[in-house]
Amino acid sequence: MRVAVTGTPGTGKTTAVERLAAAGDLDESMSVVHLNDVIDRESLTTGYDEERESAIVDFEAVSEWLAGRENVVFESHLAHHFDADRVVVCRCHPETLEERLAQRDKQAESRAENAESEALDVVLTEAVETHGTDRVYEIATTDLSPEAVAREITAVVDGRREPSAGTVSYTEYL
Numbered sequence: 001m002r003v004a005v006t007g008t009p010g011t012g013k014t015t016a017v018e019r020l021a022a023a024g025d026l027d028e029s030m031s032v033v034h035l036n037d038v039i040d041r042e043s044l045t046t047g048y049d050e051e052r053e054s055a056i057v058d059f060e061a062v063s064e065w066l067a068g069r070e071n072v073v074f075e076s077h078l079a080h081h082f083d084a085d086r087v088v089v090c091r092c093h094p095e096t097l098e099e100r101l102a103q104r105d106k107q108a109e110s111r112a113e114n115a116e117s118e119a120l121d122v123v124l125t126e127a128v129e130t131h132g133t134d135r136v137y138e139i140a141t142t143d144l145s146p147e148a149v150a151r152e153i154t155a156v157v158d159g160r161r162e163p164s165a166g167t168v169s170y171t172e173y174l
Helices: 013-023 035-041 059-066 094-103 108-119 122-131 146-157
Strands: 002-007 031-034 045-049 054-057 072-075 086-091 136-140
Touching: 002 013, 002 122, 002 146, 013 031, 013 072, 013 086, 013 146, 031 035, 035 054, 035 059, 086 122, 086 146, 094 108, 108 122, 122 136, 136 146
Parallel strands: 002 072, 002 086, 031 072, 086 136
Antiparallel strands: 045 054
């Protein structure tokens, strides 16, 4: 079983997956991978985007790194681009998302771009296009604690939650 946990930066996916790993709620055969750490550590990039101030990920190299790995929950804002049995999309109200990114000292332009992406369902749309609605699970994280989000992810992993693509909307933000 491969479970991707994805979402716009600031939606709470990394924190929730850290809580998931610490809580020990996953079957002991499951491992947790922070894909961005792997990308950095293994230098799975093709260059640097000066405008966005971020590395350009080598998707083929990441796919090769993931190949053959089973019983894994892997997390990143890019996780939905890779083969998975289930895809969790963490969602957060764009205003809250902007606040969270401001606390991380992200530039105003980056905060606005991410908030707009969240309102427009960019990650969700990509996840559904790649994996289909029957493998995508949305979690509205805005008002949930990281522990509660971790429990929702565990429910997805354990098969106790139904797919739910298209259940969260922040279009009023636009």
